[in-house]
Amino acid sequence: GVAGPNIAKVPSGKGLKDYQEIYNDIAGKIEENLDYDGGAGFYGQLVRLSWHASGTYDKNTKTGGSFYGSMIYDPESSDGANAGLAAGRDFLYEFAVKYPWISRGDLWTLGGVVAVQESGGPKVPWRPGRVDSFDKRDIPPPGNLPDASEDGKYVRNLFKRMGFGDRETVALIGAHCLGKCHTHNSGYEGPWGPSFNMFTNDFFVRLLQGWHVRKWDGPKQYEDDESNSFMMLPTDIALKEESYFLKYVKLYAADQDLFFKDFSKAYAALLELGVEYPRGSKPFLFKTIDEQES
Numbered sequence: 001g002v003a004g005p006n007i008a009k010v011p012s013g014k015g016l017k018d019y020q021e022i023y024n025d026i027a028g029k030i031e032e033n034l035d036y037d038g039g040a041g042f043y044g045q046l047v048r049l050s051w052h053a054s055g056t057y058d059k060n061t062k063t064g065g066s067f068y069g070s071m072i073y074d075p076e077s078s079d080g081a082n083a084g085l086a087a088g089r090d091f092l093y094e095f096a097v098k099y100p101w102i103s104r105g106d107l108w109t110l111g112g113v114v115a116v117q118e119s120g121g122p123k124v125p126w127r128p129g130r131v132d133s134f135d136k137r138d139i140p141p142p143g144n145l146p147d148a149s150e151d152g153k154y155v156r157n158l159f160k161r162m163g164f165g166d167r168e169t170v171a172l173i174g175a176h177c178l179g180k181c182h183t184h185n186s187g188y189e190g191p192w193g194p195s196f197n198m199f200t201n202d203f204f205v206r207l208l209q210g211w212h213v214r215k216w217d218g219p220k221q222y223e224d225d226e227s228n229s230f231m232m233l234p235t236d237i238a239l240k241e242e243s244y245f246l247k248y249v250k251l252y253a254a255d256q257d258l259f260f261k262d263f264s265k266a267y268a269a270l271l272e273l274g275v276e277y278p279r280g281s282k283p284f285l286f287k288t289i290d291e292q293e294s
Protein backbone atom coordinates (compact mmCIF):
# COMPACT_ATOMS: atom_id res chain seq x y z
CA GLY A 1 0.00 0.00 0.00
CA VAL A 2 0.88 3.65 -0.30
CA ALA A 3 1.38 4.06 3.43
CA GLY A 4 3.66 1.02 3.64
CA PRO A 5 2.91 -2.63 4.45
CA ASN A 6 -0.69 -3.52 5.23
CA ILE A 7 -0.18 -4.44 8.85
CA ALA A 8 -3.40 -5.26 10.66
CA LYS A 9 -4.23 -2.88 13.47
CA VAL A 10 -7.07 -3.79 15.81
CA PRO A 11 -8.88 -0.77 17.32
CA SER A 12 -7.69 -0.36 20.88
CA GLY A 13 -9.54 -2.36 23.50
CA LYS A 14 -11.55 -4.38 20.99
CA GLY A 15 -11.67 -8.16 21.21
CA LEU A 16 -13.71 -11.24 20.40
CA LYS A 17 -16.70 -10.08 22.46
CA ASP A 18 -17.01 -6.83 20.48
CA TYR A 19 -16.82 -8.52 17.10
CA GLN A 20 -19.23 -11.27 18.22
CA GLU A 21 -21.69 -8.47 19.02
CA ILE A 22 -21.47 -7.19 15.43
CA TYR A 23 -21.69 -10.78 14.17
CA ASN A 24 -24.93 -11.18 16.12
CA ASP A 25 -26.36 -7.94 14.76
CA ILE A 26 -25.59 -8.94 11.18
CA ALA A 27 -27.06 -12.40 11.77
CA GLY A 28 -30.19 -10.83 13.26
CA LYS A 29 -30.68 -8.61 10.24
CA ILE A 30 -30.18 -11.55 7.86
CA GLU A 31 -32.85 -13.41 9.84
CA GLU A 32 -35.26 -10.46 9.45
CA ASN A 33 -34.77 -10.49 5.67
CA LEU A 34 -35.05 -14.16 4.75
CA ASP A 35 -37.48 -13.34 1.91
CA TYR A 36 -35.02 -11.03 0.19
CA ASP A 37 -34.23 -11.84 -3.45
CA GLY A 38 -36.88 -14.51 -3.88
CA GLY A 39 -35.93 -16.37 -0.71
CA ALA A 40 -32.17 -16.32 -1.19
CA GLY A 41 -31.90 -13.95 1.75
CA PHE A 42 -28.66 -12.01 2.14
CA TYR A 43 -26.33 -15.01 2.45
CA GLY A 44 -25.17 -15.05 -1.17
CA GLN A 45 -25.00 -11.28 -1.43
CA LEU A 46 -22.76 -11.03 1.65
CA VAL A 47 -20.44 -13.86 0.63
CA ARG A 48 -20.03 -12.30 -2.82
CA LEU A 49 -19.30 -8.89 -1.27
CA SER A 50 -16.63 -10.36 1.01
CA TRP A 51 -14.96 -12.17 -1.86
CA HIS A 52 -15.07 -9.30 -4.35
CA ALA A 53 -13.51 -7.05 -1.71
CA SER A 54 -10.70 -9.63 -1.29
CA GLY A 55 -10.28 -11.21 -4.72
CA THR A 56 -8.66 -8.18 -6.36
CA TYR A 57 -5.43 -9.36 -4.76
CA ASP A 58 -2.39 -9.87 -6.96
CA LYS A 59 0.42 -11.74 -5.24
CA ASN A 60 2.95 -10.52 -7.82
CA THR A 61 2.42 -6.83 -7.16
CA LYS A 62 1.06 -7.31 -3.63
CA THR A 63 -1.84 -4.99 -4.47
CA GLY A 64 -5.58 -5.33 -3.94
CA GLY A 65 -7.42 -7.26 -1.26
CA SER A 66 -9.80 -6.20 1.47
CA PHE A 67 -7.35 -4.22 3.62
CA TYR A 68 -8.28 -0.68 2.57
CA GLY A 69 -12.04 -1.15 2.09
CA SER A 70 -11.61 0.58 -1.25
CA MET A 71 -14.69 -0.79 -3.05
CA ILE A 72 -16.67 2.36 -2.32
CA TYR A 73 -14.34 4.31 -4.62
CA ASP A 74 -14.07 4.49 -8.39
CA PRO A 75 -12.84 2.68 -10.42
CA GLU A 76 -13.41 -0.31 -8.09
CA SER A 77 -17.01 0.63 -7.27
CA SER A 78 -17.92 0.90 -10.94
CA ASP A 79 -16.08 -2.26 -12.04
CA GLY A 80 -18.69 -4.25 -13.96
CA ALA A 81 -17.76 -7.33 -11.92
CA ASN A 82 -18.99 -5.53 -8.80
CA ALA A 83 -22.44 -4.70 -10.19
CA GLY A 84 -25.11 -5.29 -7.56
CA LEU A 85 -22.82 -5.25 -4.53
CA ALA A 86 -24.07 -1.87 -3.33
CA ALA A 87 -26.97 -3.88 -1.88
CA GLY A 88 -24.59 -5.73 0.42
CA ARG A 89 -22.67 -2.61 1.38
CA ASP A 90 -25.96 -0.79 2.11
CA PHE A 91 -27.15 -3.76 4.19
CA LEU A 92 -24.04 -3.52 6.37
CA TYR A 93 -23.83 0.26 6.51
CA GLU A 94 -25.99 0.62 9.63
CA PHE A 95 -23.37 -1.41 11.52
CA ALA A 96 -20.61 0.92 10.33
CA VAL A 97 -22.67 3.68 11.94
CA LYS A 98 -23.47 1.76 15.12
CA TYR A 99 -19.88 0.53 15.50
CA PRO A 100 -17.83 3.40 14.04
CA TRP A 101 -14.57 1.74 15.13
CA ILE A 102 -14.88 -1.16 12.66
CA SER A 103 -13.21 -0.66 9.27
CA ARG A 104 -15.01 -1.31 6.00
CA GLY A 105 -12.71 -4.22 5.13
CA ASP A 106 -13.37 -5.85 8.49
CA LEU A 107 -17.12 -5.29 8.25
CA TRP A 108 -17.40 -6.66 4.69
CA THR A 109 -15.29 -9.74 5.39
CA LEU A 110 -17.06 -10.36 8.72
CA GLY A 111 -20.39 -10.21 6.84
CA GLY A 112 -19.23 -13.11 4.67
CA VAL A 113 -18.23 -15.16 7.70
CA VAL A 114 -21.65 -14.57 9.29
CA ALA A 115 -23.38 -15.62 6.05
CA VAL A 116 -21.37 -18.85 5.70
CA GLN A 117 -21.80 -19.88 9.34
CA GLU A 118 -25.48 -18.90 9.69
CA SER A 119 -26.48 -20.70 6.49
CA GLY A 120 -25.15 -23.94 7.95
CA GLY A 121 -21.58 -23.83 6.67
CA PRO A 122 -18.32 -24.43 8.51
CA LYS A 123 -16.78 -22.21 11.15
CA VAL A 124 -14.49 -19.69 9.47
CA PRO A 125 -11.56 -18.35 11.50
CA TRP A 126 -11.41 -14.57 11.07
CA ARG A 127 -8.97 -11.86 12.12
CA PRO A 128 -9.71 -8.13 12.42
CA GLY A 129 -7.42 -5.19 11.75
CA ARG A 130 -8.01 -3.97 8.18
CA VAL A 131 -7.65 -0.19 8.01
CA ASP A 132 -9.74 2.18 5.86
CA SER A 133 -7.85 4.23 3.31
CA PHE A 134 -9.07 7.38 1.61
CA ASP A 135 -6.08 7.48 -0.70
CA LYS A 136 -6.89 6.94 -4.38
CA ARG A 137 -3.59 5.12 -4.86
CA ASP A 138 -4.86 2.29 -2.63
CA ILE A 139 -7.71 1.44 -5.04
CA PRO A 140 -6.96 -1.65 -7.14
CA PRO A 141 -7.50 -1.32 -10.90
CA PRO A 142 -10.58 -3.02 -12.36
CA GLY A 143 -10.21 -6.28 -14.22
CA ASN A 144 -8.84 -8.51 -11.47
CA LEU A 145 -12.17 -10.21 -10.72
CA PRO A 146 -13.19 -13.18 -12.87
CA ASP A 147 -15.04 -13.30 -16.17
CA ALA A 148 -17.60 -16.13 -15.98
CA SER A 149 -17.56 -16.81 -19.72
CA GLU A 150 -14.02 -18.20 -19.52
CA ASP A 151 -12.52 -21.71 -19.37
CA GLY A 152 -10.64 -23.86 -16.88
CA LYS A 153 -7.20 -22.63 -17.77
CA TYR A 154 -8.34 -19.08 -17.11
CA VAL A 155 -9.86 -20.04 -13.74
CA ARG A 156 -6.66 -21.84 -12.78
CA ASN A 157 -4.50 -18.80 -13.64
CA LEU A 158 -6.83 -16.33 -11.98
CA PHE A 159 -6.78 -18.12 -8.63
CA LYS A 160 -3.05 -18.72 -8.99
CA ARG A 161 -2.65 -14.93 -9.18
CA MET A 162 -4.24 -14.81 -5.71
CA GLY A 163 -1.93 -17.57 -4.50
CA PHE A 164 -4.36 -20.52 -4.61
CA GLY A 165 -3.83 -24.01 -6.02
CA ASP A 166 -6.36 -26.23 -7.82
CA ARG A 167 -7.75 -27.86 -4.70
CA GLU A 168 -8.42 -24.54 -2.96
CA THR A 169 -9.91 -23.13 -6.16
CA VAL A 170 -12.44 -25.94 -6.43
CA ALA A 171 -13.26 -25.75 -2.71
CA LEU A 172 -13.92 -22.00 -2.97
CA ILE A 173 -16.24 -22.37 -5.95
CA GLY A 174 -18.50 -24.56 -3.82
CA ALA A 175 -19.77 -21.24 -2.42
CA HIS A 176 -21.94 -21.01 -5.52
CA CYS A 177 -24.39 -23.15 -3.52
CA LEU A 178 -25.53 -19.78 -2.10
CA GLY A 179 -27.48 -17.03 -3.82
CA LYS A 180 -28.04 -16.55 -7.51
CA CYS A 181 -27.25 -14.69 -10.69
CA HIS A 182 -29.24 -11.66 -11.79
CA THR A 183 -29.57 -10.45 -15.38
CA HIS A 184 -29.42 -6.85 -14.12
CA ASN A 185 -26.02 -7.49 -12.49
CA SER A 186 -24.07 -9.93 -14.62
CA GLY A 187 -26.38 -10.88 -17.49
CA TYR A 188 -26.63 -14.43 -16.10
CA GLU A 189 -29.82 -15.66 -14.48
CA GLY A 190 -30.88 -18.02 -11.73
CA PRO A 191 -29.65 -20.03 -8.76
CA TRP A 192 -27.26 -22.99 -8.89
CA GLY A 193 -29.68 -25.21 -6.97
CA PRO A 194 -32.89 -25.30 -4.91
CA SER A 195 -31.31 -24.82 -1.47
CA PHE A 196 -29.70 -21.47 -2.26
CA ASN A 197 -29.98 -20.21 1.32
CA MET A 198 -28.15 -23.21 2.79
CA PHE A 199 -24.43 -23.80 2.74
CA THR A 200 -23.92 -27.41 1.61
CA ASN A 201 -21.86 -29.44 -0.89
CA ASP A 202 -24.88 -29.44 -3.22
CA PHE A 203 -23.02 -27.43 -5.88
CA PHE A 204 -20.64 -30.36 -6.48
CA VAL A 205 -23.37 -33.01 -6.38
CA ARG A 206 -25.33 -31.10 -9.05
CA LEU A 207 -22.32 -30.23 -11.14
CA LEU A 208 -21.71 -33.97 -11.69
CA GLN A 209 -25.24 -34.39 -13.07
CA GLY A 210 -26.28 -33.59 -16.66
CA TRP A 211 -26.15 -30.02 -17.99
CA HIS A 212 -26.88 -28.48 -21.39
CA VAL A 213 -26.47 -25.01 -22.85
CA ARG A 214 -29.58 -22.95 -22.17
CA LYS A 215 -31.44 -21.62 -25.20
CA TRP A 216 -32.09 -17.97 -24.48
CA ASP A 217 -31.11 -14.45 -25.47
CA GLY A 218 -28.63 -14.04 -22.60
CA PRO A 219 -24.96 -14.97 -22.32
CA LYS A 220 -23.95 -18.62 -22.58
CA GLN A 221 -24.95 -20.45 -19.42
CA TYR A 222 -25.98 -24.02 -18.65
CA GLU A 223 -29.20 -25.50 -17.27
CA ASP A 224 -29.80 -28.85 -15.63
CA ASP A 225 -31.15 -31.70 -17.78
CA GLU A 226 -33.50 -32.86 -15.05
CA SER A 227 -35.60 -29.74 -14.36
CA ASN A 228 -34.28 -26.90 -16.53
CA SER A 229 -34.53 -24.70 -13.44
CA PHE A 230 -30.96 -24.35 -12.20
CA MET A 231 -27.85 -22.86 -13.71
CA MET A 232 -24.10 -23.20 -14.05
CA LEU A 233 -21.70 -20.60 -15.41
CA PRO A 234 -19.15 -21.61 -18.07
CA THR A 235 -16.45 -21.26 -15.37
CA ASP A 236 -18.44 -23.66 -13.14
CA ILE A 237 -18.77 -26.26 -15.92
CA ALA A 238 -15.03 -25.86 -16.51
CA LEU A 239 -14.46 -27.66 -13.19
CA LYS A 240 -15.88 -30.79 -14.85
CA GLU A 241 -13.93 -30.38 -18.05
CA GLU A 242 -10.44 -30.33 -16.59
CA SER A 243 -9.09 -33.43 -14.86
CA TYR A 244 -7.01 -31.28 -12.49
CA PHE A 245 -10.27 -29.84 -11.12
CA LEU A 246 -12.65 -32.78 -11.57
CA LYS A 247 -10.93 -35.00 -9.01
CA TYR A 248 -11.70 -32.46 -6.29
CA VAL A 249 -15.29 -31.97 -7.49
CA LYS A 250 -15.81 -35.72 -7.00
CA LEU A 251 -14.13 -35.65 -3.61
CA TYR A 252 -16.36 -32.83 -2.34
CA ALA A 253 -19.56 -34.26 -3.87
CA ALA A 254 -18.93 -37.46 -1.89
CA ASP A 255 -17.80 -35.90 1.38
CA GLN A 256 -19.40 -32.74 2.73
CA ASP A 257 -17.23 -32.74 5.87
CA LEU A 258 -14.09 -32.67 3.76
CA PHE A 259 -15.54 -29.86 1.64
CA PHE A 260 -16.37 -27.85 4.78
CA LYS A 261 -12.87 -28.34 6.15
CA ASP A 262 -11.16 -27.30 2.91
CA PHE A 263 -13.58 -24.45 2.21
CA SER A 264 -13.11 -22.96 5.65
CA LYS A 265 -9.34 -22.85 5.23
CA ALA A 266 -9.39 -21.47 1.69
CA TYR A 267 -12.09 -18.88 2.39
CA ALA A 268 -10.35 -17.65 5.55
CA ALA A 269 -7.18 -17.25 3.44
CA LEU A 270 -9.11 -15.44 0.69
CA LEU A 271 -10.44 -12.89 3.16
CA GLU A 272 -6.91 -12.27 4.47
CA LEU A 273 -5.22 -11.71 1.10
CA GLY A 274 -3.00 -8.65 1.29
CA VAL A 275 -3.30 -8.31 5.06
CA GLU A 276 -0.22 -8.77 7.22
CA TYR A 277 -0.82 -9.86 10.79
CA PRO A 278 1.50 -9.27 13.68
CA ARG A 279 3.34 -12.39 14.81
CA GLY A 280 1.21 -14.56 17.07
CA SER A 281 -2.12 -12.95 16.13
CA LYS A 282 -4.85 -15.50 16.76
CA PRO A 283 -8.04 -15.78 14.67
CA PHE A 284 -11.45 -15.49 16.29
CA LEU A 285 -14.00 -18.28 15.98
CA PHE A 286 -17.51 -16.90 16.30
CA LYS A 287 -20.40 -18.75 17.86
CA THR A 288 -23.47 -19.12 15.68
CA ILE A 289 -26.78 -17.70 16.93
CA ASP A 290 -28.00 -21.30 17.46
CA GLU A 291 -25.01 -22.15 19.63
CA GLN A 292 -25.57 -19.08 21.79
CA GLU A 293 -29.25 -19.90 22.29
CA SER A 294 -28.82 -23.53 23.30
Ligand code: HIF
Nearest residue numbers: 044045047048146148172173175179180181182185186235
Ligand atom coordinates in the same frame (compact mmCIF):
# COMPACT_ATOMS: atom_id res chain seq x y z
FE1 HIF B 1 -19.33 -15.99 -7.84
N1 HIF B 1 -20.56 -15.21 -9.23
N2 HIF B 1 -17.88 -16.24 -9.21
N3 HIF B 1 -18.05 -16.63 -6.40
N4 HIF B 1 -20.75 -15.61 -6.47
C1 HIF B 1 -21.83 -14.74 -9.05
C2 HIF B 1 -22.54 -14.78 -7.89
C3 HIF B 1 -22.05 -15.25 -6.71
C4 HIF B 1 -17.99 -15.96 -10.55
C5 HIF B 1 -19.04 -15.34 -11.18
C6 HIF B 1 -20.23 -15.01 -10.55
C7 HIF B 1 -16.78 -17.09 -6.60
C8 HIF B 1 -16.16 -17.26 -7.80
C9 HIF B 1 -16.67 -16.85 -9.02
C10 HIF B 1 -20.67 -15.97 -5.15
C11 HIF B 1 -19.53 -16.38 -4.50
C12 HIF B 1 -18.33 -16.68 -5.09
C13 HIF B 1 -22.33 -14.23 -10.29
C14 HIF B 1 -23.71 -13.61 -10.49
C15 HIF B 1 -21.35 -14.40 -11.22
C16 HIF B 1 -21.42 -14.01 -12.69
C17 HIF B 1 -23.74 -12.17 -9.97
C18 HIF B 1 -25.12 -11.59 -10.15
O1 HIF B 1 -25.60 -11.62 -11.31
O2 HIF B 1 -25.71 -11.09 -9.18
C19 HIF B 1 -16.79 -16.42 -11.22
C20 HIF B 1 -16.52 -16.30 -12.71
C21 HIF B 1 -15.98 -16.97 -10.27
C22 HIF B 1 -14.60 -17.62 -10.47
C23 HIF B 1 -14.71 -18.95 -11.06
C24 HIF B 1 -16.15 -17.55 -5.28
C25 HIF B 1 -16.01 -19.02 -5.30
C26 HIF B 1 -17.34 -19.57 -5.63
C27 HIF B 1 -14.74 -17.02 -4.93
C28 HIF B 1 -17.20 -17.15 -4.34
O3 HIF B 1 -17.15 -17.30 -3.07
C29 HIF B 1 -21.97 -15.86 -4.54
C30 HIF B 1 -22.30 -16.23 -3.11
C31 HIF B 1 -22.84 -15.40 -5.52
C32 HIF B 1 -24.32 -15.11 -5.38
C33 HIF B 1 -24.53 -13.63 -5.19
C34 HIF B 1 -25.98 -13.26 -4.92
O4 HIF B 1 -26.32 -12.07 -5.07
O5 HIF B 1 -26.78 -14.12 -4.55
